[in-house]
Amino acid sequence: MVPGRKRNRSLDPAAGEDLAAAIARMASMGVEQLRDVWRQRCGGEPPSALTKDLLLRALCHQLQEQRLGALDKPLKRLLAQAGRNGSAPPARIKVGSVIVREYQGTVHEVVVVQDGFLWQGGTYASLSSIAQKITGTIWNGPRFFGLRTRPRGTEQP
Numbered sequence: 001m002v003p004g005r006k007r008n009r010s011l012d013p014a015a016g017e018d019l020a021a022a023i024a025r026m027a028s029m030g031v032e033q034l035r036d037v038w039r040q041r042c043g044g045e046p047p048s049a050l051t052k053d054l055l056l057r058a059l060c061h062q063l064q065e066q067r068l069g070a071l072d073k074p075l076k077r078l079l080a081q082a083g084r085n086g087s088a089p090p091a092r093i094k095v096g097s098v099i100v101r102e103y104q105g106t107v108h109e110v111v112v113v114q115d116g117f118l119w120q121g122g123t124y125a126s127l128s129s130i131a132q133k134i135t136g137t138i139w140n141g142p143r144f145f146g147l148r149t150r151p152r153g154t155e156q157p
Contacts, residue, residue: 019067023060034059099127099145103134110145 017025026037031052037059038046046055071079093099099110099117108130111118116125124130127141135144142148
């Protein structure tokens, strides 16, 4: 809200309603009423290109952030990364998990341990170093073991 500006409590969804009721009430408003709410809450004119649906979504998001708190920075980074080029979020593997990969007729089992990865009696800092030992070439370890998707058009050896 803009300092010095008087709130019209009949429109303002932050005026003591519970969150679900405030969102339901905003959903029943017309586009001009939503623009008035925008002006009250944001202190300026809403972008003219925003449709009623987008105005409603933006105002609901803002209200939810105000009431429930915003996302923390690590989660924002994770979501931003997931949105790039259709990539999946990085896999989080728990200690004790067993990763299995068959390569050229041989099954390789890797156990996730506290300090890295256990494979054939040795402990390795990364899956990439294990993938390189298995194949003899440099590989992205998580991709080799199927923990990340491959770009289209590439095939697993």
